[in-house]
Amino acid sequence: MTTSYHFSFEDHWRSPLAYWVHLPVPDQPDVWDPPSPPCIPHRGYVFLHVEFEKHELLFSSPAQLDHFIAVLASKPLPTTRYLSNLRNAPVGPNGHWLSRLPAALKAPRKRAKLVQAMQVVRAEVVRADTPHQFAWAEYADLLK
Numbered sequence: 645m646t647t648s649y650h651f652s653f654e655d656h657w658r659s660p661l662a663y664w665v666h667l668p669v670p671d672q673p674d675v676w677d678p679p680s681p682p683c684i685p686h687r688g689y690v691f692l693h694v695e696f697e698k699h700e701l702l703f704s705s706p707a708q709l710d711h712f713i714a715v716l717a718s719k720p721l722p723t724t725r726y727l728s729n730l731r732n733a734p735v736g737p738n739g740h741w742l743s744r745l746p747a748a749l750k751a752p753r754k755r756a757k758l759v760q761a762m763q764v765v766r767a768e769v770v771r772a773d774t775p776h777q778f779a780w781a782e783y784a785d786l787l788k
Contacts (some may be wrong), residue, residue, distance in 0.1 A: 647761040653688040661708040678707040
C-alpha cells in the first residue's frame with residue numbers, strides 16, 4: 645500500500661502537533677526548541693498532508709513528523725497523561741494530539757503499518773542537509 649502526500653501553504657505554522665513539539669525558549673520571545681518552521685516569502689508556511697487510508701495527517705515541520713513516528717513506534721503506546729506532563733503546561737491529556745488521533749490508527753497492527761508508511765514519507769520529504777524543513781520545492785508539482 646502506498647501512502648500519498650502533498651504540500652500546501654498556510655498563513656500560520658500551528659498544526660495539531662506544533663504545541664506539543666515546539667517548546668518556547670524561556671526569556672526569548674518567538675524562539676522555539678526545536679526551531680519553528682520557516683515562513684516562505686509570499687507563500688506562507690509549508691504543511692505536509694499525509695493520507696493514510698481514509699485519514700489525513702498534518703505536519704508543519706519535520707520535528708513534528710519525527711515526534712509522531714517516535715510516539716507511535718513506542719511499545720507500549722504512551723498515555724496522553726504521560727505525554728501531556730512532558731509539556732508541563734495547563735492543557736490536559738484530553739487535548740493532546742494522541743487523544744485526538746482516530747482509534748483505528750492506534751491499534752498495534754495498524755500503528756506498525758502507519759509508522760512504516762510515515763518513515764517512507766519522511767525519507768522522501770526531508771533531506772539530510774536541511775533536517776529542520778520540508779523539501780517541498782522538489783515536489784512543487786504536488787502542491788495543491
